[in-house]
Every structure is written in C-alpha cells, then in structure tokens.
Amino acid sequence: MVIVDVSGTExxxxxxxxxxxxxQDSRLVGTALYVTTQVYRHRTESEGAADEEIWEWGSQVVSYDLSHPAFPVQMDSIxxxxxxxxxxxxxxxxxxxTQGSLRRDRGRSTLxxxxxxxxxxAMTELSEIRPAGRILDKFKINMHGKILRVISELPIRPLQTDLETFDLTNPKRPFKLGTVTLGKNESLHATRFDGDKAYIVxxxxxxxxxxxxxxxxxxxxxSGELEVPGWSTYIxxxxxxxxxxxxDNVKGxxxxxxxxxxxxxxxxxxxxRVxxxxxxxxxEANHDEKAFGWIEEAxxxxxxxxxYEESGSMAGVQLIDLNGDTLQKRGVxxxxxxxxxxxxxxNVILSLSGRSLMSVDATDRDRPELVSELTLSWRVDxxxxxxxxxxxxxxxSQWNGENAALRLGEADRDFQFLTELDLGSTPLVGTAMRGETLxxxxxxxTSVPVPVAEGEKQGPGTYSFVMSAVDLSQLxxxxLLSTQEIQLENPVFGSDLQAxxxxxxxxxxxxxxxxxxWGNDVVFDGPARGIADIGFWPGGFSGSRFxxxxxxxxxxxxxxxxxxxxVENVWNFSDGHAVDGKIYISYQKSELDEPGPGRPEELVIKGRWIQKNFLAVVDYAxxxxxxxxxxxxxxxxxxxVSHGGDVIFTKGMHYDEETLVTNNREWLDALAYDGVAAHLMDSIAYSSQWPHLAEVTQQGYVIAGQIQEDKKDDDHSVADNVFGLYTLSSWFLNDEGNFERQDPLWNLPFGASELKLTDDQLLLRQGQxxxxxxxxxxxxxxxxxxxxxxxxxWFNLSGTVLDEGDHLWIPASDYGADRxxxxxxxxxxxxVSGGTFFGECEGYCKTSIHVGPTxxxxxxxALDQSLPTYRQYAYGANNWASIADTVDWNVFSELPEIVGCPDCADGGGEWxxxxxxxxxxxxxxxxxxxxDAIQPLIERIRSLRGGFKIPEPKIDSVNYIRIESDCEDLCRRRIHINQSTSRWTFSDPLGQLRAKNYSERTPTLDWDRxxxxxxxxxxxxLVSRESAICYSCPGTEWIEITGGNQIYLIPAWFEEVSDLKGFLFSMLNKYQIKPETEGVPEE
Known part of the structure; x- marks a missing residue:
C-alpha cells in the first residue's frame, strides 16, 4: 500500500x-484507515509432542493511524x-x-x-448475526439509521431470497425485526437499497x-415486480x-x-435497453461497479x-446516451x-487499459476520434x-488485432524503449539471431483469395509467409534490410517455429x-485370425514442414x-537437430498389429494399434x-545428436518385444546411427520423479534431469535417498560406448520443468x-x-536471455518483461532428512523423515521387511521454514560422518x-x-518425526484381477476383499457391455486365511523387481494389496504367491458368468 502526496504539481x-x-476493501474514517485483505495462512496447533500444521483462508482486518501520513502506524488487527x-x-x-459451508451450516453466512x-x-468486535442464507456481495448489506438491512440467498433447494431487518440500537445485542421472502426457485443477482426501498433482481x-x-x-x-429477459448485476x-x-440472454x-x-x-x-x-x-463492470462509467451531468x-465477433475478438468502450426515458447506443x-x-x-474521454491511456475527442459521440495515446506497457514474448x-x-495476434513489433532499450536500467519497429498485423512465429542480424x-x-479470370470458379486461397532481416549493427x-513474402497452398502452423x-x-x-x-474400434471382416485385442482407430493428419x-x-x-x-498416421514430432547439412527429427507412427490365425471363423476379432518411434533425416546437400x-x-x-550425426540420443519407455508390455519406466538411450540403422549402445533409467528432461551439448555431453541414482547401504534404502529428491546430472559416452556421469550430481528442491542450453551455459527452471x-x-x-x-x-525459458551483466530477462507476456x-x-x-535405526529389533524400528520445501x-x-512399509505425507511449507532456520551448511558439512559409536549398543542410532x-x-x-553444533537441528528433526503416529500394521484390502485367455464379453474378472465386504465385478474390456456386480459380507475365516x-x-x-504388467492383455492376472498407506501390485504368476493366488482364485470362482442370459445377480 502506497501513500502519495498529491498537493503539488507532481x-x-x-x-x-x-x-x-x-x-478486498478499505475505508478511511477521519485519519484512521481500515484495510481488509484475503489471506491464506498457516497456524500450528500443538498436541503433545506433535505440532499439527493447519492452513486456512480468512480476512485480515488491519487499522492504521494516518494522522501523520508520512509515518503511518499500524494500530489493530482482527x-x-x-x-x-x-x-x-x-x-x-x-x-x-463469511460465505458459509453447505456441509457445516447449510450455506448460512455469519455477519x-x-x-x-x-x-x-482501535477496533472492537461487537457481535455477530446469522442471516437466513448466504450474503453474496456488499450491496446486500445496508445501514439505514439504526436499522441493518440484509439480503441473502438460501442455497438449498428450492432456492429463495430473504430480506431481513435488524435493530442495531445496541450493536452488542442486535435483534431481528422482520423478513420478507421472494424469488422462489430463482438465483439472487443485483440488489440496491435506496432510502426506504430495496430493489432486488x-x-x-x-x-x-x-x-x-x-x-x-x-x-x-x-410493492411490485417486473419480469424481463436476462438479469442485472449492478443497479x-x-x-x-x-x-x-x-x-441479456435473448440473442447469445x-x-x-x-x-x-x-x-x-x-x-x-x-x-x-441497449x-x-x-x-x-x-x-468488467458486471463484476466491479467501479468499471461502470455513469457521468450524470453529461x-x-x-x-x-x-x-467475440465472426472476424475475431474486439475490445473497447461503448458510449451510451441517457436522454429522459431513452438509452441510445453511440460509438465505440x-x-x-x-x-x-x-x-x-x-468533450474529451480518457480511456485506460492495461496497454495505454487514450485521449479521445467525443464531440461527435457516434465517431469518437483518437487525439493521443500514451503507451503504458506492451506484451513481451x-x-x-x-x-x-x-x-x-x-x-x-490476428485474433485481437495486436501488431507484431520490436522494441529496443538499454539493459542497465528499467526498460524504456528507444526505438520501435512495427512489423504489421501478420503474427511473428520465429526468430533467429546471427551475428548482427535478426x-x-x-x-x-488466414487465406488470401487467388485472382481468377472473369467467369472462372474461385479456387482455394493461399497463405502468406514472410521472412525479414533486421540490421542490429547501428543501434x-x-x-529492415530485406523482406521476402511467399504464398503457400497450406498454412504454416505453430507460433514458435524452430530455426x-x-x-x-x-x-x-x-x-x-x-x-x-480418436475414432471407433477397428473391426476386421471375414474369418477370425487371432486373439482378440483392444484397439482404437487413431485418425487425423499431421506433418512437419521445413x-x-x-x-x-x-x-x-x-x-x-x-x-x-x-507421413500417414504420425504424430509427436521432436525438435529438429541440424548437423552437417542434415536435419534429424523423430516422430511416432501408429501401425496396426493384425490378429493372427487360430480363432473360429464366425467370431469378429479386433486388432490393436502400436505406437513406434522413427528417426527421419532430411539431407540439404x-x-x-x-x-x-x-x-x-x-x-x-x-x-x-552428437559426433557429427553418428550418435543419437532418445528418450522413451522400453517394451517387451513379444508382449509389448512395459513397466512404465522411461530410459535415456544412446544409439550409433550409420545412416541405415540405429544400434543401441547403452541406456540409463530415469527415476520415478517427473519431468524427465535431456539436452545434448555441441560437445556431446547429455544434461538430464531425474536420472535414477541407486544409492544403497546398510543404514538406508534406495527410497531413503531418492524419494522426493530431484536431480540434475551431466553424462558422456566413454570409449566403450557406455554412459558415464560427470560429477557433481546436483540435487534440486523441485523438479526441473525446463532446460535452455546456449553455448557454455545452461538455464534451468524449477517452479518460479x-x-x-x-x-x-x-x-x-x-x-x-x-x-x-x-x-x-507463467513463462518459458525459450524466450529468456542473459545480458552482459548476468541479469536474466524474462518475457512475462502481457506483464512485459522482468529484469x-x-x-x-x-x-x-x-x-533435510533424519532417521533412526537399531541393530536388532522387532516391529517398526527403522524410521526416516524427509523435509522438502512443500x-x-x-x-x-521393519529391518527384516516382515511388515509393510508405512509412509505418510504432510504438505505445506511450515515444516520447511522451521527446519531451514536451524541449518548452517558450513558448520554441518565440517562434522565427521560418525559421531561416537552408534553401533556399539542396543540403544540404536540416529542420522x-x-x-x-x-x-x-x-x-x-x-x-x-x-x-552442540547442530543440537537445534537434531531437536527439530526429533520433534517432526515424533509428530507422525504409526498405526497397527494390517492389510486394508486385497484385489485379484484376471483377464481370461479366451476373452469374450464379461471376461475381466475382479474380486475386492476387505475385512467387512467381498465384492465381485465382471466387466467387458471393450466397455461395450454393462458390468455385473455381486457383494457379500466377508467371512471371518476367509479374512483370517x-x-x-x-x-x-x-x-x-516382488514389488522391488518392477515387473511389467499388461493391464489389458488376455491371460493376464495380478494382485493388489493395500496396507500402510500404500498399494502393492504383484503379478500373480510368481511362484512365491502361488498359495495366495490359489486362495483368491477359489474365491473368484465362487460366482461365474454364464452365457448371455445368465449371470451374476445384480447388486
């Protein structure tokens, strides 16, 4: 909040x-200013040794004493x-x-x-009133003398509006005087009090x-009622x-x-009405009455x-005359x-937008004429x-009529442009800097009609593509050095072409x-020739233009x-890479995997579409x-691409060659490319953290985000190190063609969402x-x-730049640019992490806590994994703020790795x-x-760790899912069992038939077994083996076990769970689907 002296000329x-x-709002009463703000804050409630962090919305009412405006003093807060x-x-x-809660108080406000x-x-809370319903805006609260008038909407069905009056002669004990109900089954909109009348829409x-x-x-x-189309938002x-x-909802x-x-x-x-x-x-005037301009004297x-018109969007100020009983639309x-x-x-209208302040001569209100325009801001992309x-x-943009433009200014101060070059109405879609030329x-x-001779039929139009060169040597x-415009039969799509x-x-x-x-399933006519599979016909068109x-x-x-x-049925084109006069690019292609022979002729079988990646090379010799x-x-x-095009790097999942099943893990692959085929040299896996990024430098180094780091020792597992920790690392191919990491490995507080590589510099964006x-x-x-x-x-790194002073310029779109x-x-x-461990113990005797920014x-x-790993999350920044204040890296990093002898006694250890x-x-x-050097940090870790309660280990539920090999109709069978209920579901993998369900109470003997x-x-x-499961393949079966706040997915074909599978299979077979007319009873 800024206080400005306007007594002088400036x-x-x-x-x-x-x-x-x-x-939200403010009031100046004498020299006291009252400001109300909407705040999202956290507070900590202590319960025993644990602190519970609670986030809540609310209004902060703050008063300031402005008796000396240059020295404002905060007085009170509610x-x-x-x-x-x-x-x-x-x-x-x-x-x-307040707006009330439908769940807690049926949507009633508290005033x-x-x-x-x-x-x-100074402020004093006097009392509160509970109106009949919800107060929607400030125009529904009014004081008239000692009488408070309130209009509220009851959000329950049927809707209705209540106007209530309250006596505030004693504001500490207000009491209700009267009420009137109106607008049954109608939503409440504009209201206004005027003396002893209220107008309600x-x-x-x-x-x-x-x-x-x-x-x-x-x-x-x-007193009266008038029905007209539409509704009012301000009166x-x-x-x-x-x-x-x-x-007005009559025409649109x-x-x-x-x-x-x-x-x-x-x-x-x-x-x-106009x-x-x-x-x-x-x-905006429909939501903020301050935007509604009513000049009564004029x-x-x-x-x-x-x-939104047929020709595009339009923005402006509509002039309307009010003469007696008539409204007349004038100019814009x-x-x-x-x-x-x-x-x-x-007769001059000053019109303000986020872009400029206009001065307009309105002598002729039908044709307002621009006198001058002061540019206040501009879009920067x-x-x-x-x-x-x-x-x-x-x-x-051709949509809103904004021209493309270049603006040049000095980099060592707040940007004030020195030169502006208007590039016209055709949108700018690509840029490339080369030396002193842009x-x-x-x-x-938008197509342009092609001129034809008289009497000839008008053919399709052409699309304009313009390339220009701008000289930057005489700043x-x-x-503008040169421009060439060409006409193309098909438009060039995209707003960010790659140079x-x-x-x-x-x-x-x-x-x-x-x-x-996405279209319908693919159906083959004639004799059946293989196993039914699920597939969809992916239709459309795509391509890459150069x-x-x-x-x-x-x-x-x-x-x-x-x-x-x-190429037919291709999509997901990569960025292009120019090497030695050639452009390397990849795309995905949909190919039909046709079913093979072996099924009855009368059965109609469906094929499946398989996505494959291909490398395309365009030679510009x-x-x-x-x-x-x-x-x-x-x-x-x-x-x-590196090594002059002889080595390429790809990113994607690995699939089983026979079943096409994947475990959904992404890999970074290095391949040797000889112009005819690509041969895999080495692969490294990405972690479960997203997003997965990779950039290749001119020297052939690969900079990647979220590569899996499998660190493991006797004191902590992989999950302790990797879970929740984002990374950035640099890799190169050694003489054997294998990936080798170049230290250091960079840990990140958030996942890197974008990388920008320029020569010997890398920019990484994580969050803001x-x-x-x-x-x-x-x-x-x-x-x-x-x-x-x-x-x-929101911003993209692609448009950012570092100036000579290492300042980062970020294009902020409609908000200009940040330096x-x-x-x-x-x-x-x-x-910051911490944990406990013991040499010999039973139960949950190994714990860890990892505190990140959010x-x-x-x-x-358990040490012997005899119990399900229990994991719990707490979201918010309060824990991070409290623990970050206790960390001094310079002190902590100088401590020895082992203090004392944590393994010498049965008392266990901490880390x-x-x-x-x-x-x-x-x-x-x-x-x-x-x-002593880190005792505040130790105590804070212990306190946070003690705030989590470990429940008694138990199984919450078990699912057994099986897709029959000869899959027809309701052939996806599933049984869900928990301690109280067992539920069978029989469904069609194609989704064409209605599923059938049955449930019953789970017998105690079955649950114990x-x-x-x-x-x-x-x-x-078994979970640690990360086995791939095809969740749609006939003949597939798997088990899902829920416990300890986690779900464990296990393929049912492992010998180690054969007894469990046998029991579940017997339970599943308790109910059978019979041909067509017979089946499981409906629940």
Whole structure:
C-alpha cells in the first residue's frame, strides 16, 4: 500500500506499507484507515509432542493511524476465518460476512459487526448475526439509521431470497425485526437499497425486478415486480429511475445496459435497453461497479467490454446516451486489450487499459476520434541481448488485432524503449539471431483469395509467409534490410517455429503440427485370425514442414524450398537437430498389429494399434531439392545428436518385444546411427520423479534431469535417498560406448520443468526459480547464479536471455518483461532428512523423515521387511521454514560422518542428512546423543518425526484381477476383499457391455486365511523387481494389496504367491458368468 502526496504539481510517494494477502476493501474514517485483505495462512496447533500444521483462508482486518501520513502506524488487527468474505462498512461499523459451508451450516453466512468509530483506529468486535442464507456481495448489506438491512440467498433447494431487518440500537445485542421472502426457485443477482426501498433482481429463465417497501422495518413488504429477459448485476438508483448493467440472454450472451421506471413501486417498467456486442460479450463492470462509467451531468454512460465477433475478438468502450426515458447506443472507443476505466473531461474521454491511456475527442459521440495515446506497457514474448541493449519482441495476434513489433532499450536500467519497429498485423512465429542480424518469420493462418479470370470458379486461397532481416549493427536504430513474402497452398502452423542453420548462409524454419482424434474400434471382416485385442482407430493428419531460405543472396533473402515430412498416421514430432547439412527429427507412427490365425471363423476379432518411434533425416546437400533418408525405427523420441550425426540420443519407455508390455519406466538411450540403422549402445533409467528432461551439448555431453541414482547401504534404502529428491546430472559416452556421469550430481528442491542450453551455459527452471549453470570443458556443471521472479506468472525459458551483466530477462507476456539480478552462487538448501535405526529389533524400528520445501515424507519399516512399509505425507511449507532456520551448511558439512559409536549398543542410532545443491552430507550418531553444533537441528528433526503416529500394521484390502485367455464379453474378472465386504465385478474390456456386480459380507475365516497367506517379505521383494504388467492383455492376472498407506501390485504368476493366488482364485470362482442370459445377480 502506497501513500502519495498529491498537493503539488507532481505526485510524490511519501510512505509505503507492506500488506499481507489480496486487498478486498478499505475505508478511511477521519485519519484512521481500515484495510481488509484475503489471506491464506498457516497456524500450528500443538498436541503433545506433535505440532499439527493447519492452513486456512480468512480476512485480515488491519487499522492504521494516518494522522501523520508520512509515518503511518499500524494500530489493530482482527482475523475472520472464511474464503471470499464479503466486506461492507460505514463510518461506525465494519461488517465482515463469511460465505458459509453447505456441509457445516447449510450455506448460512455469519455477519460479524466490528466497531471502527474510534479516531485512532482501535477496533472492537461487537457481535455477530446469522442471516437466513448466504450474503453474496456488499450491496446486500445496508445501514439505514439504526436499522441493518440484509439480503441473502438460501442455497438449498428450492432456492429463495430473504430480506431481513435488524435493530442495531445496541450493536452488542442486535435483534431481528422482520423478513420478507421472494424469488422462489430463482438465483439472487443485483440488489440496491435506496432510502426506504430495496430493489432486488433474481433470475431463472427471466429476470424479475422486485421492489420492496422498507418504510416499516418490522414489516418489509413487496410493492411490485417486473419480469424481463436476462438479469442485472449492478443497479444505480436515479430517483424514479434505475440504471443497471447486466446480461441479456435473448440473442447469445451479451452485456446490456437497462433503464427502469420505478416512479410507481407497484408497477415498475422497462423503459429502454441497449445490448453490447453482436452475440457474446463480457464486461468488467458486471463484476466491479467501479468499471461502470455513469457521468450524470453529461448524460453519458461508458461501458468497457470485450466481444467475440465472426472476424475475431474486439475490445473497447461503448458510449451510451441517457436522454429522459431513452438509452441510445453511440460509438465505440477501440482498444487492443480490454479497457478498464473511462472518465470525461469536457468533450474529451480518457480511456485506460492495461496497454495505454487514450485521449479521445467525443464531440461527435457516434465517431469518437483518437487525439493521443500514451503507451503504458506492451506484451513481451521474447528477449534478445545485444551488448548494452535489450531487444524485446511482441509476436502479435490476428485474433485481437495486436501488431507484431520490436522494441529496443538499454539493459542497465528499467526498460524504456528507444526505438520501435512495427512489423504489421501478420503474427511473428520465429526468430533467429546471427551475428548482427535478426531474422524474423511471420505467418498468416488466414487465406488470401487467388485472382481468377472473369467467369472462372474461385479456387482455394493461399497463405502468406514472410521472412525479414533486421540490421542490429547501428543501434539504437533498427533497419529492415530485406523482406521476402511467399504464398503457400497450406498454412504454416505453430507460433514458435524452430530455426535450424544447415550452413552458415542457409536457414530452415521447422513447423510441426498434430491434428488428432480418436475414432471407433477397428473391426476386421471375414474369418477370425487371432486373439482378440483392444484397439482404437487413431485418425487425423499431421506433418512437419521445413522452409529453407538463403540469407546471403545478392538479392537479399531468397526462398529455396518447402519440404513437407508428411507421413500417414504420425504424430509427436521432436525438435529438429541440424548437423552437417542434415536435419534429424523423430516422430511416432501408429501401425496396426493384425490378429493372427487360430480363432473360429464366425467370431469378429479386433486388432490393436502400436505406437513406434522413427528417426527421419532430411539431407540439404541440395537445399532447393532436399531429400529424405528411409526412416529408421528407434526406441524413443529424439533428444539430441552428437559426433557429427553418428550418435543419437532418445528418450522413451522400453517394451517387451513379444508382449509389448512395459513397466512404465522411461530410459535415456544412446544409439550409433550409420545412416541405415540405429544400434543401441547403452541406456540409463530415469527415476520415478517427473519431468524427465535431456539436452545434448555441441560437445556431446547429455544434461538430464531425474536420472535414477541407486544409492544403497546398510543404514538406508534406495527410497531413503531418492524419494522426493530431484536431480540434475551431466553424462558422456566413454570409449566403450557406455554412459558415464560427470560429477557433481546436483540435487534440486523441485523438479526441473525446463532446460535452455546456449553455448557454455545452461538455464534451468524449477517452479518460479531459474538456476544458471556454467558448463565446463569436461561437461561438469557449476552453479553460477539463482534468479527469483518478482511475481507468480507463467513463462518459458525459450524466450529468456542473459545480458552482459548476468541479469536474466524474462518475457512475462502481457506483464512485459522482468529484469532479474543474480543471487548466489551460494548452495541453496534442497532437503533435510533424519532417521533412526537399531541393530536388532522387532516391529517398526527403522524410521526416516524427509523435509522438502512443500512436502514432508515420513517412512517406517521393519529391518527384516516382515511388515509393510508405512509412509505418510504432510504438505505445506511450515515444516520447511522451521527446519531451514536451524541449518548452517558450513558448520554441518565440517562434522565427521560418525559421531561416537552408534553401533556399539542396543540403544540404536540416529542420522541426519542435509542436501544442498551439488552436495550432501550425512552425520550418524548414537540414539539420544547431544551434538552442540547442530543440537537445534537434531531437536527439530526429533520433534517432526515424533509428530507422525504409526498405526497397527494390517492389510486394508486385497484385489485379484484376471483377464481370461479366451476373452469374450464379461471376461475381466475382479474380486475386492476387505475385512467387512467381498465384492465381485465382471466387466467387458471393450466397455461395450454393462458390468455385473455381486457383494457379500466377508467371512471371518476367509479374512483370517487371507491374512495368513500374505508374507510382507515376499510382497516387498516382488514389488522391488518392477515387473511389467499388461493391464489389458488376455491371460493376464495380478494382485493388489493395500496396507500402510500404500498399494502393492504383484503379478500373480510368481511362484512365491502361488498359495495366495490359489486362495483368491477359489474365491473368484465362487460366482461365474454364464452365457448371455445368465449371470451374476445384480447388486
């Protein structure tokens, strides 16, 4: 919150106050300011040794003493729980209404009354009122003398609206005077109090306007009602008239302004209505009355709006005259983005949007004329750094009419553009910097008719593609060197074309497109020839286009070729990689796996579609006539190319060659490519943490996120090290063709969602943070800096740039661009863990806790795996904040790995591990031992660990699922057993037949028998093998065991569970599906 002195010719900021949350409302009473904000906060409730973290929404009411504006003083604070609370205030009272909960109190609000009448800002909670229903907005709360009037909607069925009056003569003990009910089966919308009348709008299919007489507060009565289409969202009383804005639903869904006659409350009437937009429109004024511009002295209404027309979207301010009993639509002030507010000064309208402030001559209101426009902001989609300058790009849009543009400014201060180059209305779809020249691609998705001779039939139009070269050698001047426009029969899709340099002078723009839909199952006519399988027909079209240009022609830019990699039933194109005059790209292709022979002729069998990855190489030895090599099958999507194209890297799942079953683990593969075939050299697995990323440097190093690290020793399992820990690592191929990691391994607090590789630098985005790494000649990564954006908004690393001062420029789309200063390269804290262990014990005697920025994971297990591993999660940042304050990495990292003799006694031991970016250190010590240097950290770990309670180990439920080999009709059989109920489900894998179910109580003997057959050592051993299960293949069967907050999936064909499977199979066969007319009883 900023306090500004406006007494002089220029506004001057004299003070600022940080305010928690989002401001809802404020009131200035004398020199006391009251501010209400919506806050999401956490609080800690202590219960024994455990602290429970609770997050809650609420309104924070804070008062400030502004008797000395330059030195504001916070005076008082009141917390009111609830989300989207409604705020209203007078000079004496502040009202805060909760929205109520349908589950707890059937949606009734609680209206709190707070005294704000003190000059110094002191506040007192006086009382609270429970109205009949839910108070939806501030216009439904009104003080008239000592009478409080409240309008609420009862959200239960049937809907109704209640207007209630309360006596506040003694505000500490208010009491109800009267009530009136209206609008049965209708939702409540706009309301307004005016003296001793209330105007209420409800809506179902039409809009009743209700007039309520409040002259007798104890006996409110309905004076009149008017039914009109649509509904109002805001009402402005004008004596015997009401001016409103709302929605007209007669022809589409349009913003409308209405004028009502209420001179006779018993007979209200609609005088005039003006809809805005052709079919569909929207206005901020429908949600915020401050956007509704009513200039009474000029008889002028100003309505900001957006509409969707056949030619695209439109944004502007609609001018409407109010003359007596008539509304007249006049002209529109057009904006490129949604306008927010407008004001009138003489005959000049000032119109404000997020982009600019316009000054408009409205002498002729039918044709408002732009006088001047002050640019306040602009969209930024990409940023380039050029010495001590920064170039910002706006891509533009044909949908909203925004032009593409370049803006150049200095990099060493807040960006103020020095030069602007308008690139026209064709959207910018690609950029490439080469030396002191910027190459730009623009493409239109709107066709242009081809001229034909008179009498000839008009054929299909063409699509414009424009490539331009901009000279950057004479900054701050931006000079257009050359432009070539070509007409294409088919449009170039995509807003971010990839620029691929196939030589120093030849540039190729790559555009990939997937248009996909799912159709019906594939059915083969004629004799059956194999096992039925589940399959869907994937239809659609897709392709990858390559447009080649000569950038060093004597005649300027020269178009060379348009190559279309159009293959039937392909999709998911990778990025292209240009190496030695060739472009490498991969795609997925759908191929039909036809059923084989062996089934009765009368049975109609279905095939299945198999997805395969292929490598395509386009050779530009002759750039005018590029050629394509035969496609080569590869194990995954292309991630990169090295060694002059002789080595390729792919990312994808591995499948069994016979069954096509996968365990859903992704792999990073290195393959030797000889131009004819690809041969697998080595593979490394990704972990279960996502996302899985990979970038290949020019030197052939592979930088990957989330590669599996199988660390394991006697004190802690793989899960202790890997679970919840994200990583970034650098790899290279050794002389034997195997992957070898280049230390250090970088631990991350969050998963890396995006990587950007430029020469010897790597940018990594995780959440809102960006980490910058230097890539050494050995391929090792070294953290150089950390960048934290100012706000919470979406951005892509592809458009970012580091300037010469190591500032990171982030394009923030409609919010402009952020210039971020580097912090670091200190080692950011990633995770803090701790645990206990014993040499000999029974039960859950091994525990661990892992505290990350947003999640805490607690794990308990038995040494001999005789019990199911128990795992529990706690979400939120409170644990992280409390433990991070106790960690001093410099002190902790100097401690020895073992303190004392934790293995010498039966008392067991403890360990604490601290992970920072690029390093980790573990200290193991005897149970209960005190280490002065880190004792606050030890106590905090113990406290957090003690807050988790381990329940008695037990089986929660068991599922046995079996798909019969000769799968017809309801051939997917499943039995679900828990201690109280057993349930059988028989279903059709194709989903064409209705499933049949049966359930009964589980006999105690059956449950005890089932419990005795489950050996947790066996279960956990089988799960660790990560066996692949085909969940749709005929002949497949598996067991799902739930216990300890986890689900264990086990293939039923393992010998170790043969007794368990036999028992479950006998239970499953208790009920059988018989042919067609017979079956399991319906539940």
């Amino acid at each position: 506004p001057t900021e004299i003070a600022s106050i940080p305010v928690e949350g989002r401001i 917390w009111v729980p609830g989300y989207q609370n409604v705020i209203q205030a007078t000079s004496e009272f502040l009202f805060v209404s 709190k009354i707070i005294d704000i009448g003190q000059a110094d800002g 409800t809506f179902f299919r039409i809009d009743p306007l209700w007039v309520v007489d409040l002259s007798d507060p104890a006996n409110p009565t309905i 402005q009383p004008l004596g015997d008239q009401l001016l409103s804005i709302g929605i 869904w349009r913003v409308s302004v209405s004028l009502f006659d209420v001179a006779d409350p018993a007979k209200p009437g609609l005088l005039s 809809p805005i937009g052709t079919h569909h429109s929207w206005s 008889g002028l209404i100003l309505v900001p709006f957006q509409s 002030i057009e904006h490129t983005v949604a306008p927010r507010r407008s004001a009138l000064k003489e 990409e940023v380039f750094s050029i010495g001590d300058h920064v170039l910002q790009l706006t891509k533009g 190459f730009i691609a623009q493409a239109s998705t 701050p001047d931006l000079q 691929l340099w196939i030589s120093d002078d030849h540039l190729v723009w790559q555009s990939s497109q997937d248009n996909w839909f 447009l080649a240009f000569d950038t060093d022609s004597a005649d300027g830019l020269q178009f060379l070729s348009d190559f279309d990699l159009a 002759d750039p005018i006539h590029p050629t394509q090599r035969p496609a080569v099958n590869i194990p995954g999507s292309l991630a990169g 943070e960006v980490w910058g790494f230097n890539i050494e000649e050995s391929g090792a990564l070294q953290l150089q800096s950390v960048y934290e954006p100012f706000g919470c908004y 971020l200063s580097p912090t670091g390269p200190d080692r950011p804290l990633v995770r 999640r805490t994971t607690f794990t308990a297990s 604490i591990e601290v992970n920072v970016a690029g390093e980790s250190h573990r200290v193991t010590f005897g149970n209960g031992v005190k280490i 089932l419990d005795s057959l489950i050996d947790w050592r066996v279960v956990q051993d």
